[in-house]
Amino acid sequence: MDIHRFSVALPADAAIARLREAAAAIPMGIVAHLNGQANCANKGIAAAPDQILEIFRPDFAVRVWAADKRAGLDIPIRIHVCEHQGRTWVSCRLPSVVFGPYGNADLERVGAELDAIFVTILAALDKERLVTN
Numbered sequence: 692m693d694i695h696r697f698s699v700a701l702p703a704d705a706a707i708a709r710l711r712e713a714a715a716a717i718p719m720g721i722v723a724h725l726n727g728q729a730n731c732a733n734k735g736i737a738a739a740p741d742q743i744l745e746i747f748r749p750d751f752a753v754r755v756w757a758a759d760k761r762a763g764l765d766i767p768i769r770i771h772v773c774e775h776q777g778r779t780w781v782s783c784r785l786p787s788v789v790f791g792p793y794g795n796a797d798l799e800r801v802g803a804e805l806d807a808i809f810v811t812i813l814a815a816l817d818k819e820r821l822v823t824n
Contacts, residue, residue, distance in 0.1 A: 693784060693785070693788040694782050694783065694784050694788075695781075695782065695783045695784075695785060695813060696780060696781070696782040696783075697780070697781055697816075697820050697821070698778040698779060698780050698781070698820070698821040699778075699779050699780075699781060699816050699819040699820055699821060700779075700819045700821055701779055701816070701819045702740070702774070702779060703728075703740035703741075703742060703772050703773065703774050703779050704740065706772050706779055706781060706816060706819075707724070707742050707744065707772050709815045709816055710744055710770055710772070710781075710812060710813075710815060710816070711724075711744065712815065713811065713812045713813075713814075713815035714744070714746050714812050717808055717811065717812065718748070719746050719747065719748050719808060719812070720746065720747060720748050720749075721744060721745070721746060722745040722746065722747050722767040723743075723744075723745040723767070724742065724743075724744055724745075725742060725743040725744075725745070726742045727741035727742060727743075728740045728741055728742070739773065739774045739775065740772070740773060740774040740779075741771075741772075741773040741774070742771075742772050742773070743769050743770065743771050743772075744769065744770045744772070745767040745768070745769050746767055746768055746769075746770065746809075746812070747766050747767035747768060751766075751801065751804075751805060752766055754797075754801045755790075755798065755801055757797070758793075758795050758797035758798040758801060759790075759793050759795045759797075759798050761793065762790055762793055762795075762798055765789045765790065768783070768784070768785075768786055768789060768805065768809060769783065769784075770782070770783045770809075770812070770813070771783070778821065781813065781816060783809060783813060785802075785805075785806045785809055785810070786801070786802040786803075786805035786806055786809060787799065787802035787803055787805075787806045788802075789802070790802040
């Protein structure tokens with residue numbers, strides 16, 4: 692599936708905070724922060740931490756749309772952070788993987804440029820990285 696997946700020695704909330712800071716420093720926008728655990732708690736349901744950051748920026752959106760309007764379905768790019776089996780896991784499909792099925796050279800160039808940005812965002816957790824899987 693070509694997913695960057697690794698565990699970190701941080702609780703999910705701390706990992707999310709670090710990723711948010713890294714995205715802001717680039718700068719990339721946090722389009723949405725989906726907090727599954729908090730949403731469950733609002734309904735009286737206990738759940739392990741499970742959160743998604745949706746990250747993108749308008750200038751990249753315009754370029755994606757110009758390359759292939761259908762690819763709008765695949766933005767923003769998501770980073771998933773969850774606690775599972777005693778570890779905090781971080782997962783992300785890099786943009787080149789997300790856009791690859793379109794077979795569009797312009798979109799591939801945007802994806803490659805965004806890959807470098809998302810690798811930089813994920814690298815904010817490198818000091819706490821435990822396992823790549």
